[in-house]
Amino acid sequence: MRAKKRIRPLADLWEWQTEAACRGLDGAVFYSPAGERGSERIRREDRARSVCQACTVREKCALFALALGEPYGVWGGLTEAERRHIARQAQAGQTAGRGR
Ligand code: SF4
Structure with missing residues (x-):
């Protein structure tokens, strides 16, 4: 017998955002304008991170962005590059685990 799939209201996925700092x-502050590079980008990301640092839903936000593979912006204090790095590490870990 197949397990019943639980239906969750879509609002549950986003509800944490009502508490977002x-x-x-x-x-x-959170999304890079076209052509942004180098120290300009680093300064903007630092400003975003300082907001995230004090945010009560930071972990939920980071997990949400990682789960969705969100490509743009600072989410949960993680930059685009940091999320790509985490995703690559996770993928490498899964690939290594399949060797047996
Ligand atoms: S962690 Fe940062 S991006 Fe996420 S909701 Fe909080 S302030 Fe916004």
Whole structure:
């Protein structure tokens, strides 16, 4: 017998965002404008991270972005590059585990 799939209201997936410290802030702090590079990008990401640092839903936010493979912006205090790195590490770990 197949297990019944539990249906969750979609709002549950997003509810944590009502407590987000970035709510109402300028999105330009979290998302890079076209052509942004080097120290400019680092400064903006540091500003975003400082907001995330004080956010009560930081872990949920980071896990959400990692689970969705969110390619853009700072989420949960993690930059795009940091999330890509974590995803690569996780994938490498899964690949290594299949060797047996
Ligand atoms: S962790 Fe950062 S990006 Fe995520 S909700 Fe909080 S302030 Fe916003």
